[in-house]
Amino acid sequence: MNNLEAVRQKSGINGEYKELLFPLPKKLIFKEEKIIKSLFNNFIESEMTFDLSDEQLTIFLNTLDIKIFRDEIDKILSNNNSPNISKLLQNIVDEIESIKSYGFKNNKRIYIGYNKERKVKDRKAKEANRNQYYYANSNNFPIINNTLPKEYENSIICGDSYEVLKKLPDNCIDLVFTSPPYNFGLDYEANEDAHHWDKYFSKLFEIFSECIRVVKYGGRIVVNIQPLFSDYIPSHHIISNFFISNKMIWKGEILWEKNNYNCKYTAWGSWKSPSNPYLKYTWEFVEIFSKGTLKKEGQQDKADITADEFKKWVVAKWSIAPERNMKSFNHPAMFPEELATRVIKLFSFENDIILDPFNGAGTTTFIARRFNRKYLGIDIAKEYCDIANNRMSSTFF
Ligand SMILES: C[S@@+](CC[C@H](N)C(=O)[O-])C[C@H]1O[C@@H](n2cnc3c(N)ncnc32)[C@H](O)[C@@H]1O
Structure with missing residues (x-):
């Protein structure tokens, strides 16, 4: 439960x-508390209400005659000698006045229902008219799903993904989560970067x-x-373009903020000049891409994401530190477990089958197993497959 929900429940x-x-x-002293309480008690619950604890004041705002509110505050300020209270009241007025007007009713400003007012009329008809994800509509994807053959279930396979995937039936994987080699020139085992x-791109697209x-x-x-x-290669755009040209629905994009300010790359281009x-x-x-439809079939009791995780993770900017443990796995380009955790819990159900065709040290498969998904990991380098297999056989997860 977040702080505001807790405050609402408590009061x-x-x-x-x-x-x-x-x-x-x-913490406010008794006299200061009294001032705050008497200020808010001038207003009825349909206008605003409040909650005061030792650490914070929460104001719940619905409609308000801002002039009356300001007059009340001015009255208090003219008789008040607590700098604490003056500062707090000034902050409150500034904050309330900075909120844009959502309309007026009986001289009172309305502070809620902004989205309702802006709601597009006839949304469904307009969506149909615009033809949502028009680029993916005329696909020939088979609708019947198949089961992954047992020999591939919960396994790490060493090989070229293109060759391995060719052997699988159509429509047998619930979620692919992967990070391909970035072609940065990193020192991988067995394959050049x-x-x-x-x-x-042609090799990557063969596998995709x-x-x-x-x-x-x-x-x-x-x-x-x-x-x-x-x-100057926008790989994320080129890859997205590949998927949408192949009739996949672009479901969205998450910005993974690594807060990596001390990145090794120190060139500034044209220092202090707009030239470059x-x-x-x-x-x-x-x-993120979906095949055929945005909605995934699954039983609700197999959804293991919590309400708090859901609320936090659907905001598509994730602040997650990069993987710090790469040395101990001897792999130069791993993503962190937290990234795999969020993707797997947000986009798949328990028991689903998760595939990583560039499995590296096995972060996707390791997290898939931790959250009761089935997995298939493929990597071309034997050394990384061995590392991933060791990781999977560890009892510590
Ligand atoms: C960016 S790394 C993935 C790291 C992984 N996400 C992790 O956390 O450990 C890309 C991986 O793709 C593998 N790879 C490159 N070409 C491949 C291919 N054709 N088939 C399978 N794996 C390949 C590389 O060996 C490398 O381990």
Whole structure:
């Protein structure tokens, strides 16, 4: 339960309100508390109400005659000698006055229902007219889903993903979550990471085409990618374009903020000149695609994401530190367990089958197992498959 829900429950507040929160640097003394309480008691519950604790004042705002409110505050300020209270009241007025007007009713400003007012009329008809995800409509995806053959279930396979995936039936995977090699020139075992971009993308798309084929109708493909900005290659756009040209629905994009401000790349381009400044990034991208339909079949009792996780993770900017443990897995480009956890819990149900065709040290498969999903991981390098297998056989998860 978040702080505001807890405050609402504690004080029995259940109307529709806009909540404003004012942390208190120190607990109010009795006299100060009395001032605050008498101010809010001038207003009826359908206008505003409040909750006061030792640490914070929460105001629940519905409609308010801001002039009357300001007059009340001015009255208090003219007789008040507590700097604490003056500052708090000034903050409250400033904050309330900074909220945009959502309309007026009987001289009172309305502070709730903004979305309702802006709601598009005849939304459904307009959506139909615009033809939502028009680029993916005329697909030929088979609708019947298949089961993954038993020999692939919960396994790590060493091989070229294209060759391995070719052996799987259509529509047998619920979620693909992966991060392909980025072509940055990293030191991988067994495979080079600095191809001509043409060659890189054609190899990648061969494997992604197989991913599209094996993912179920209603299944998802989620790709974590970092463009090579210094080559001016927008890999996230090129990859998204590939998926949408192949009739996958673009479900969205998550910005994975790594807060990696001390990135090793120190070039600034044209220092202090607009001639050619070099932009720096502290984040990576996570692109999400659905096959055939946005809605995934699944039993609600197999959804294991909590309400708090759901509320937090549907806001598509995730602040997660990069994986710090790569040395101990001897892999140069792992993503963190937290990233895999969020993707797997937000986009799949328990018991679903999760595939990572670039499984590396096995983060996806490890997290899939932790959350009671079935998994299939593929990597071309034997050393990484061994590491992933060791990780899977550890009892510590
Ligand atoms: C960015 S890493 C993935 C790391 C992984 N997400 C993790 O957390 O450990 C990409 C992986 O793709 C593998 N790879 C490259 N080409 C491949 C191919 N054709 N088939 C299968 N794996 C491949 C590399 O060996 C490397 O381990």
